[in-house]
Amino acid sequence: xxxxATKAAAFIKDEARTDWHDESLWFVRSRxxxxxxxxxxxxxxxxxxxxIKDHTLSHLDEYLEAFEAKAIENGVTxxxxxxxxxxxxxxxGILQEHNARRIVKSKSMLTEECGLNEYLEAQGIEVxxxxxxxxxxxxxxEPPSHIVMPAIHLKKEEVGELFHQKLQTRKGATDPQYLTExxxxxxxxxxxxxxxxxxxxxxxxxxxxxxxxxxNEGNADMGTHLAPLQIHCMGIEKILxxxxxxxxxxxxxxxxxxxxxxxxxxxxxxKAKDGGAMHIVIVDNGRTTQLGRPDFRNSLKCIRxxxxxxxxxxYRRSGGHSYDSTVPGPIGSILTPxxxxxxxxxxxxxxxxxxxxxxxxxxxxxxxxxxxxxxQIIAEEGLLPTAKKQSMVMAGKVLSRPGWYKxxxxxxxxxxxxxxxxxIYTPLNTWGKARELPEAPKESFQEWYRKNxxxx
Amino acid sequence: MxxxxxxxxxxxxxxxxxxxxxxxxxxxxDRPVREVFGSVAAxxxxxxxxxxxxxxxATAVRTIYHKEIKIATPLRAIQSDIDLQQASPxxxxxxxxxxxxxxxxxxxxxAVWVTEADCVHRVLPFITQHLVLVLPEDRIVxxxxxxxxxxxxxxxxxxxxxxxxxxxxxxxxxxxxxAQGARSLTIILT
Numbered sequence: 001x002x003x004x005a006t007k008a009a010a011f012i013k014d015e016a017r018t019d020w021h022d023e024s025l026w027f028v029r030s031r032x033x034x035x036x037x038x039x040x041x042x043x044x045x046x047x048x049x050x051x052i053k054d055h056t057l058s059h060l061d062e063y064l065e066a067f068e069a070k071a072i073e074n075g076v077t078x079x080x081x082x083x084x085x086x087x088x089x090x091x092x093g094i095l096q097e098h099n100a101r102r103i104v105k106s107k108s109m110l111t112e113e114c115g116l117n118e119y120l121e122a123q124g125i126e127v128x129x130x131x132x133x134x135x136x137x138x139x140x141x142e143p144p145s146h147i148v149m150p151a152i153h154l155k156k157e158e159v160g161e162l163f164h165q166k167l168q169t170r171k172g173a174t175d176p177q178y179l180t181e182x183x184x185x186x187x188x189x190x191x192x193x194x195x196x197x198x199x200x201x202x203x204x205x206x207x208x209x210x211x212x213x214x215x216n217e218g219n220a221d222m223g224t225h226l227a228p229l230q231i232h233c234m235g236i237e238k239i240l241x242x243x244x245x246x247x248x249x250x251x252x253x254x255x256x257x258x259x260x261x262x263x264x265x266x267x268x269x270x271k272a273k274d275g276g277a278m279h280i281v282i283v284d285n286g287r288t289t290q291l292g293r294p295d296f297r298n299s300l301k302c303i304r305x306x307x308x309x310x311x312x313x314x315y316r317r318s319g320g321h322s323y324d325s326t327v328p329g330p331i332g333s334i335l336t337p338x339x340x341x342x343x344x345x346x347x348x349x350x351x352x353x354x355x356x357x358x359x360x361x362x363x364x365x366x367x368x369x370x371x372x373x374x375x376q377i378i379a380e381e382g383l384l385p386t387a388k389k390q391s392m393v394m395a396g397k398v399l400s401r402p403g404w405y406k407x408x409x410x411x412x413x414x415x416x417x418x419x420x421x422x423x424i425y426t427p428l429n430t431w432g433k434a435r436e437l438p439e440a441p442k443e444s445f446q447e448w449y450r451k452n453x454x455x456x
Numbered sequence: 457m458x459x460x461x462x463x464x465x466x467x468x469x470x471x472x473x474x475x476x477x478x479x480x481x482x483x484x485x486d487r488p489v490r491e492v493f494g495s496v497a498a499x500x501x502x503x504x505x506x507x508x509x510x511x512x513x514a515t516a517v518r519t520i521y522h523k524e525i526k527i528a529t530p531l532r533a534i535q536s537d538i539d540l541q542q543a544s545p546x547x548x549x550x551x552x553x554x555x556x557x558x559x560x561x562x563x564x565x566x567a568v569w570v571t572e573a574d575c576v577h578r579v580l581p582f583i584t585q586h587l588v589l590v591l592p593e594d595r596i597v598x599x600x601x602x603x604x605x606x607x608x609x610x611x612x613x614x615x616x617x618x619x620x621x622x623x624x625x626x627x628x629x630x631x632x633x634x635a636q637g638a639r640s641l642t643i644i645l646t
Contacts, residue, residue, distance in 0.1 A: 024628070024629050027629065028629070039564075040482075040483070041482045041483075044480075044482075047477075048477050048479060051474065051475075051476075051477040052476065052477060054471075054474040055473075055474045055475060055476040055477070057470070057471060057474075058470055058471045058472060058473045058474045059470075059473065060466050060470055061463045061466040061467050061470065064462075064463065064466070065463065068459075074610070074613075079458075080458035080459040080461075080462055081458055082458045082461055082462060086458060130636065131626070132624045132626040132627070132635060132636075133624075133626035136626065136627075149625070149626060149629075150626070151626055151627070152629070154627075154628075155628060156627050156628045156630070159627050159628075176627040176628060176630035176632050177630075177632050179627055180624060180626075180627065180632040180634070180635060181634070184634065184635065184636060187636055188549070188636070191636075192545060192546065192549060205609070208609055208610040209610070210609060210610055216622070216623050216624060216625075216635070217622050217623070217624050217635035217636045217637065218582045218622040218635065218636045218637025218638070219635070219636040219637075221578075221579070221581075221582045221616070221637065222579065222582050222583065222636050222637065224578075225577070225578040225579035225582065225583075225614075226545055226579050226583070236462065236466070241476060243604050243608075243609045243610075244479065244601070244604050244605065245479075246600070246604055246609075247479065247599070247600040247601035247603070247604045247605075248479060248601075250600050250617075251564070251565075251599070251600050251601075254565075258625070260500070260565075260619075261496055261499075261500065261564060261565035261566065261619070262500075262562075262565035262566070262567050262600075262617065262619040263619070264500070264618065264619050264620045264621070264622060264623060264637075265582075265616055265617070265618060265619075265622075265637070266567070266616065266617040266619075267614070267615075267616045268609045268610075268614065268615045268616065269613070269614055270609070270610045270612075270613050270614065271612075271613030271614070272613065273572075273578055273613065273614070282462070284458075284462045284465065288462060288465035288466055288469060289465075291466065291469050291470065291471075292468070292469030294471070297471065
């Protein structure tokens with residue numbers, strides 16, 4: 001796998017586009033701030049949400065079993081999947097049982113994580129993603145670059161050209177209103193013809209055995225209510241104890257995600273429609289392993305609002321695709337190494353550790369602290385890239401020997417002052433790639449101190 | 457056997473028990489809920505009107521939209537242009553305006569609670585081109601905590617908070633009203 005930094009370097013080659021991406025996301029972050037500041041008890045809500053999740057994770061087995069029992073009582077069929085492969089097999093099995101060949105799907109990071117689309121398509125099943133952003137990237141054959149705004153990396157000109165090729169819109173048309181209308185017409189046909197609808201789950205309620213799905217477009221509802229078969233796929237960490245806890249989480253979710261006071265549709269599914277069938281697939285896929293890591297289990301509190309991405313200076317300037325992970329950004333960088341540490345060992349370094357992610361997280365995950373902890377583990381396991389490893393070893397030596405440290409400081413001051421630019425700004429000087437080195441002072445602090453203070 | 461496997465895996469590693477916090481009753485603002493509801497709903501793109509400003513609900517709907525629209529409604533006060541009990545999905549797809557009773561409004565986010573019992577067909581509030589919800593004014597609560605305290609989410613097989621017309625900003629963050637669901641939402645307060 002290419003390092004995040006390598007992919008990010010490719011992304012930032014187009015400076016104007018990088019600025020545009022950065023500003024688009026910062027705009028969403030600003031909207032989040034405005035919405036959050038409108039709620040006097042915001043910080044209290046974050047603390048409550050965090051504690052409710054702590055409680056739930058500490059009784060997860062009991063809540064999952066209570067949830068299942070209640071769902072079965074409601075006439076819902078519940079399945080359990082240990083990993084992605086089992087999840088895909090189960091979903092395919094349900095579809096086969098109902099002879100379903102045309103599927104509409106609403107946004108679900110879990111099915112993305114499991115590679116469900118590819119799996120079903122290989123079995124000859126048609127899957128249409130129905131969230132506009134998801135449909136765009138599906139037609140473009142790309143993965144999502146953001147968990148809430150999957151096509152945030154694309155310009156309207158690119159969407160216009162794509163829709164011209166795939167949906168026969170006017171050549172050169174770029175008006176979002178026009179393009180959205182074209183998608184609406186195209187998707188409506190898919191909804192009416194679908195044999196089954198698959199959705200993700202935002203919250204699952206142990207007390208009632210129901211699932212809650214939040215969208216702005218209404219696509220999940222168009223799918224589930226028109227198709228005779230509805231399937232909801234959820235990770236084990238989606239559970240909340242009671243309906244009353246939805247009060248806390250629905251207040252936080254949309255405000256954190258897009259700055260809206262609520263998602264437009266907050267749908268509560270408990271039973272199949274008349275003559276229909278409802279299935280819920282509960283998936284582990286590495287989550288119990290993460291639960292077993294005290295330093296990282298907090299990441300399971302995530303409600304997938306994307307606020308940490310919108311605020312992250314690295315994400316905003318490197319784009320979601322540079323993470324090469326289903327969930328990118330700060331939260332992705334602590335979740336994904338838990339799944340495959342070797343493959344994703346670069347991600348915890350895609351951060352300045354500024355802590356902005358932890359500040360905006362609605363469930364108070366200590367994201368930047370976990371990033372730092374992953375770095376320790378990656379170094380201990382010997383997974384650092386050679387250049388980083390050697391410079392760390394060197395830095396360790398220098399910092400632990402006062403004599404070396406003094407000599408290094410002196411030579412650095414001399415070098416930056418007297419050497420010609422081309423000798424300083426070499427490919428080895430990664431700091432100097434896009435930045436000027438600071439002007440070196442004439443003397444070190446120690447030298448200054450000796451001269452001015454030590455005499456007294 | 458996956459279930460036993462997952463439950464066992466959780467039991468092997470689950471954290472020490474943490475207490476479940478009590479959600480307190482948050483302080484109310486000074487503004488009346490009706491006023492907050494109206495302004496927040498308007499910001500989300502909903503139209504809020506009072507029934508008393510019109511001569512009957514039917515007039516209200518036909519004044520706000522057009523006279524020649526195809527209306528679907530279970531309400532007795534308005535003539536439905538389609539027999540909802542008999543309607544197929546294709547019939548529902550041809551509806552211009554669905555007029556549905558609603559149970560509860562939430563001031564802090566302009567959301568309105570609608571259940572399966574109110575809409576006859578679950579898909580109706582979504583598939584219709586435009587949606588009208590009829591809400592008794594005295595059924596507006598302050599926030600989502602009060603809302604969940606008043607409703608029972610599993611009273612029917614399906615219930616939804618609707619907080620505006622269907623929308624998307626998936627193309628360059630430009631807000632477009634009318635994504636996959638209703639292109640407009642009118643809330644008539646009675």
